[in-house]
Structures are given as C-alpha cells and as structure tokens.
Amino acid sequence: MEQFERARIDSYFARIAAEFAPTERPSSFLITHLLPERPSFVGAVGRTSNLRAVLPKPKSIDAAARRAIEKTTPCETLSREMFEDPDTAVEYIESRAAGEAVVLLDVGGYFTPSLDAICNQVSGRILGVVEDTENGHKRYANSDKLPCPVVSVARSPLKDPEDFLVGQSVVFSTEALLRSRGDILHGRPALVIGFGKLGASIARLLHAKGVQVTVHDVDPVRRTQALSQGFTVARDRDVALHGAGLVLCATGTVSLRGEDFATLRNGAYVATVTSSEDELDLGSLPDVYQRTPNGEHVTRYATTGHYFYLLNRGNAVNFLHGASVGPFIFLVQAEILAGIRMLTRGDLGHGMREVDAADRKTIAATWLNYFNR
Incomplete structure (x- = not known):
C-alpha cells in the first residue's frame, strides 16, 4: 500500500x-x-x-x-x-x-x-x-x-457492498485455482449451497461468467428468491451434488457432511466462503479417502473409483488472494x-x-x- x-x-x-x-x-x-x-x-x-x-x-x-x-x-x-x-x-x-x-x-x-x-x-x-x-x-x-x-x-x-465484493473475490480465487490446474469454470456446472447475501452474490457472478448455476438452500423463502432470479433450484440435494462440477458452500453452518462427499461426481471441486470448521465436516469423511496435494492450495481426495478436489484445505478460498474488497x-x-x-x-x-x-x-x-x- x-x-x-x-x-x-x-x-x-x-x-x-x-x-x-x-x-x-x-x-x-x-x-x-x-x-x-x-x-x-x-x-x-x-x-x-x-x-x-x-x-x-x-x-x-x-x-x-x-x-x-x-x-x-x-x-x-x-x-x-x-x-x-x-x-x-x-x-x-x-x-x-x-x-x-x-x-x-x-x-x-x-x-x-x-x-x-x-x-x-x-x-x-x-x-x-x-x-x-x-x-x-x-x-x-x-x-x-x-x-x-x-x-x-x-x-x-x-x-x-462488502458482501457483493466478497462474492467477487471468492469467484476470482476459485477460478484462479482451477486455471492453475489447467481447468476453467466454463462447462463445469456449479452448485451454490446457501442463498444468503454471499451465496446470492456468488451465484450471480458465476452466472455472469456463463456458468450453469444451481442453488440449494434449506430456507424455502430463499429458494423462491433464487428461482425468481433465474437460477435452477435443486429439488433433490443429493442429485444436485452428483451433477455439480463445482460446489461452493456459503451457509455459515455445515454444508457438507462425511456422507455427502461420496455423492460428489468424480473430479468435482469444493470451495467455501468461511472456515472449514464451520462449513465442512471433514472429520467424518471416511478414512478410505487418501489426501494428496495436487497443485498449490488444491488437495485431491481419492478412494477406489471416486475422487474430488478441495480448495485451500476447505478454508475460505478468497483469503488466498488477500480477500480484498x-x-x-x-x-x-x-x-x-x-x-x-x-x-x-x-x-x-x-x-x-x-x-x-x-x-x-x-x-x-x-x-x-x-x-x-
């Protein structure tokens, strides 16, 4: 500065x-x-x-x-x-x-x-x-x-304004990590879990980049808001998880539990906007998953026949680039x-x-x- x-x-x-x-x-x-x-x-x-x-x-x-x-x-x-x-x-x-x-x-x-x-x-x-x-x-x-x-x-x-710009920083950092591995956002359907101010901002920004976005929220009011804004709203959370190539967790509570990770499609990326202790129950992930660094700030979780990638060890992905608003x-x-x-x-x-x-x-x-x- x-x-x-x-x-x-x-x-x-x-x-x-x-x-x-x-x-x-x-x-x-x-x-x-x-x-x-x-x-x-x-x-x-x-x-x-x-x-x-x-x-x-x-x-x-x-x-x-x-x-x-x-x-x-x-x-x-x-x-x-x-x-x-x-x-x-x-x-x-x-x-x-x-x-x-x-x-x-x-x-x-x-x-x-x-x-x-x-x-x-x-x-x-x-x-x-x-x-x-x-x-x-x-x-x-x-x-x-x-x-x-x-x-x-x-x-x-x-x-x-902060919430909107935090959403921008989350999308920026997520895309940067995907590109560091030779991947891109486009053609990779996204699931945003949580449609509060941050989740809504992330969903809009991904949509503006041409990404197909599905939203899931436990609150039916927020689901109607997402639907009114043109997003696909998941009727079945497990089906939505299985179809997503990118999952962004923005609830502030536990978005994914141990059994949920097995539902992810192969090669899916998972990122959060808060700390891993709030958003992901990684402790209950089955021990059969092996964790391997796969590029800077990307961890590959794999077991027989299934694998996915976790960004920034499950912590807020935007803090990798300063989280500046x-x-x-x-x-x-x-x-x-x-x-x-x-x-x-x-x-x-x-x-x-x-x-x-x-x-x-x-x-x-x-x-x-x-x-x-």
Missing part, C-alpha cells in the same frame, strides 16, 4: 473515532481477520477503547499487519476452544481486564458458548458484544436468552466503532440490536468524502 493511501485511511479512521468517541472509554477485546489494511482499524479501536488484546483469526493473518499492531497492542492466539469452556473464558477476560467495563468485538460468534459465564462471573461489567458476520449473528440470535446487548452489523446496508470494508469497520459507543451508553436492553440509521448516514457521508474521488 502506498504511503498516501495509508495516510488517507488513517485520516478517515481518526475522523470516525472522533465522531463516535464514547464519553468513557471501555476496555475491549478484538477478534478480527488480520489483513494488510487492518492496522488502521485496530488503531481506531484503540482510540475509542482500551484495547486489551487483538485475537487474529488464525487462517487470515498478514505477517506485516501483525508486526505493526504488536508495536502497541498484544496479539494473542485465537481458537474456538478458547471460549468454549466457561471457566477458561472467564479466566482469560479476568486476567486482562479485571474490574473493568468491557466490550467484546466478535467475528463469527466466538464468545457465544461462554457469554453467560463471562457476563455473570467476571469482576467487571460486560457492556455487550459487537458482531460482524451473518454466521455470528445467527449464533447470538439463536441463544435462548442473551445476558447482554449484542449490536450486530451483519445485516446493515453498509455491509452490502477495497475501501468498502471501512464502512463496516466504522459501524463497529459506532457500536462501541452505543454499548458504552448503557441504555440498551439485552438482545440483538442495530446501529442507528442516523449513525449509518454519518458514516456513509464521511466515507464518501474520503473515498469517492
């Missing part, structure tokens, strides 16, 4: 941080993808809160970004197990922010398994959570009773900062919440002033 570009991003986040500065700074813990542009956002989180730790998602860490952040803030190792055990989760928060008011900044619902214990057992006060993703939104929304407010930016209109990501990151201020006011009831429409307009206007040039 050129120096003047970095300066513009830093200036933008300084303006946003000033606009949404809380009257009293809470402490915070930040889970994030540590991509090359991320230090500016992390710096803004540090200006609006006492940032106790950055927890990078392990499969999306840029080394230079980590080095830059570690100059001011500890970067610690993140795993799902870290917050699955309530005692471990409470001990972790307590060891770094005992007696303090705390905001948890999440990407994917990491805090959900232990949120009750964290809210009820730490010596300080959990003001709430800000969640970034649809997958995480669902995990919090499905909780029986949330013990604190959860401000979700996952369904914000400011996230629509340009400056549009800064809209969502600014909304996360607005969420911090909302939580520090202390007037939100427990449950799912959204950033105010007026704050979104302020963010959009500021963003346009910096990046619509």
Whole structure:
C-alpha cells in the first residue's frame, strides 16, 4: 500500500473515532481477520477503547499487519476452544481486564458458548458484544436468552457492498485455482449451497461468467428468491451434488457432511466462503479417502473409483488472494466503532440490536468524502 493511501485511511479512521468517541472509554477485546489494511482499524479501536488484546483469526493473518499492531497492542492466539469452556473464558477476560467495563468485538460468534459465564462471573461489567458476520449473528440470535446487548452489523446496508465484493473475490480465487490446474469454470456446472447475501452474490457472478448455476438452500423463502432470479433450484440435494462440477458452500453452518462427499461426481471441486470448521465436516469423511496435494492450495481426495478436489484445505478460498474488497470494508469497520459507543451508553436492553440509521448516514457521508474521488 502506498504511503498516501495509508495516510488517507488513517485520516478517515481518526475522523470516525472522533465522531463516535464514547464519553468513557471501555476496555475491549478484538477478534478480527488480520489483513494488510487492518492496522488502521485496530488503531481506531484503540482510540475509542482500551484495547486489551487483538485475537487474529488464525487462517487470515498478514505477517506485516501483525508486526505493526504488536508495536502497541498484544496479539494473542485465537481458537474456538478458547471460549468454549466457561471457566477458561472467564479466566482469560479476568486476567486482562479485571474490574473493568468491557466490550467484546466478535467475528463469527466466538464468545457465544461462554457469554453467560463471562457476563455473570467476571469482576467487571460486560457492556455487550459487537458482531460482524451473518454466521455470528445467527449464533447470538439463536441463544435462548442473551445476558447482554449484542449490536450486530451483519445485516446493515453498509455491509452490502462488502458482501457483493466478497462474492467477487471468492469467484476470482476459485477460478484462479482451477486455471492453475489447467481447468476453467466454463462447462463445469456449479452448485451454490446457501442463498444468503454471499451465496446470492456468488451465484450471480458465476452466472455472469456463463456458468450453469444451481442453488440449494434449506430456507424455502430463499429458494423462491433464487428461482425468481433465474437460477435452477435443486429439488433433490443429493442429485444436485452428483451433477455439480463445482460446489461452493456459503451457509455459515455445515454444508457438507462425511456422507455427502461420496455423492460428489468424480473430479468435482469444493470451495467455501468461511472456515472449514464451520462449513465442512471433514472429520467424518471416511478414512478410505487418501489426501494428496495436487497443485498449490488444491488437495485431491481419492478412494477406489471416486475422487474430488478441495480448495485451500476447505478454508475460505478468497483469503488466498488477500480477500480484498477495497475501501468498502471501512464502512463496516466504522459501524463497529459506532457500536462501541452505543454499548458504552448503557441504555440498551439485552438482545440483538442495530446501529442507528442516523449513525449509518454519518458514516456513509464521511466515507464518501474520503473515498469517492
């Protein structure tokens, strides 16, 4: 990134941080993808809160970004197990922010398994959570009773540009890996599993490239939406899997279980838009399948009479090429900062919440002033 570009991003986040500065700074813990542009956002989180730790998602860490952040803030190792055990989760928060008011900044619902214990057992006060993703939104929304407010930016209109461009990056990376093996998208029927914002974007982009696209979604409303947009909608999921030469998983939950892989046609490619632990049940794949590297970032799974290819070991395929969505990501990151201020006011009831429409307009206007040039 050129120096003047970095300066513009830093200036933008300084303006946003000033606009949404809380009257009293809470402490915070930040889970994030540590991509090359991320230090500016992390710096803004540090200006609006006492940032106790950055927890990078392990499969999306840029080394230079980590080095830059570690100059001011500890970067610690993140795993799902870290917050699955309530005692471990409470001990972790307590060891770094005992007696303090705390905001948890999440990407994917990491805090959900232990949120009750964290809210009820730490010596300080959990003001709430800000969640970034649809997958995480669902995990919090499905909780029986949330013990604190959860401000979700996952369904914000400011996230629509990011979702569209993530779809573009997924299709780009998938095509790049196919071409690295001498294959192409054309002539290879695709099955998109999940027709949410990301899945719909992927389906449209594949269609625009001349690919025959079939859609499957467990939600009948989304199936009608896909049908109205001209896509073939799978009546039988197993038949659709068997007919697809490319399967793109975009549900945020388990799309393919062990028995599903045997249904894939020979030579099919499988790619996901989230981590393998969320999207694929690779652990239940029969042991008879042998795994062999087959080109960079492509693994061939084979047994007698059957084989398929898994891209990027089942992790989000677009992270192989930076997963860049340009400056549009800064809209969502600014909304996360607005969420911090909302939580520090202390007037939100427990449950799912959204950033105010007026704050979104302020963010959009500021963003346009910096990046619509």
